[in-house]
Amino acid sequence: MFIESGMVFIHDNRNNIYIYTEDGTPISSSLKMRGEGPGEHPFVMGFSWNPHSQLGEIITPNLLMFYDKNFNFVKSTRLESRVGKDSQKGMMYRTIYDLSSDLHLMAPTSASERPWRLIVYDSSKEKNIGEISYEEDIWSSINIQSNHFFVLPDSTIYCHPQGLLPYTYILDPENLTMDKAIEIESGSRCITLDYIKKLSGDEIQIANHLLDYEKPIPVNTIVTSDKLFVMLKRGNTIRGFSTVVFDRNSSEKKEYSHYKNGKFMFPKIDFVKDNYVYAIVSKDALQENPALYLNNPANISNIDSFDEENWILLKYKYN
Secondary structure (H helix, E strand, C coil), X not given: CEEECCEEEEECCCCCEEEEECCCCEEEEHHHXXXXXXXXXXXXXXXXXXXXXXEEEEECCCEEEEECCCCCEEEEEECCCECCECCECCECEEEEEECCCCEEEEEECCCCCCCCEEEEEECCXXXXXXXXXXXXXXXXXXXXXXXXXXXXXXXXXXXXXXXXCCEEEEEECCCCEEXXXXXXXXXXXXXXXXXXXXXXXXXXXXXXXXHCCCCCEEEEEEECCCEEEEEEECCCCHHHEEEEEEECCCCCEEEEECEECCEECCCCCCEEECCEEEEEEEHHHHHHCHXXXXXXXXXXXXXXXXXXXXXXXXXXXXX
């Protein structure tokens, strides 16, 4: 989920998109446009709201489709994508960041050819016109990162792209370059590059091994002006997740386990804005674990929530 232009956008696990006002009032959903007909999309590979054009953008295997906030179809443009064949990898896209109404950064799926780059796509010309590579920094193809770009109040744009890597970058949107800005130091107890280099097998086999690894692995990073939220994963169950909050000014850090004594105590943080964090949990999880709503151990207090069928979006204030 993310917040943009005063609206909350949620892409759920059933591949639907819901739009709300920030106070939780429903605006629309993509349900009416699911299908194979004119202006419809069969499924959503990625979604963005373009603040320049004020249009929603849905990535499909071969098209970028544009809708207004009520999911009325506006137009579509063809992507430079292809299906993999035999030993040749394909090219598909999973995330998009908008530089203007027509200029976009597209992140390939991890199964695509040379996925460790951002493709510069001009939708007015239906062409890829450049790329930004971070291939020399990548450790593994593990990818649980949900949002890749973080625009701060001073207009600085941070990027933490897909894959297991130790850096967060600053994006220069004018020159289309990225420079290393923050090194993610999760501690000596976490996975190291030396350990990964000693592993045998192909890229998929190594990624599967790391997903089962008993030491913490950083899998999702969120950047704000004063904090860094890093989600760690241990082993192959959800009970092995925790979130470390780094203070960028004092270098202090606190770690919060998502599970404690067999109970769900701390949710995965999906978005951060203006000293508030947002998390999506299921109604069942909230009923079974009321600490998520009332007694969160992270010194944050619940502000409000709104729901749609099976899940609830919680909004917290952090210190």
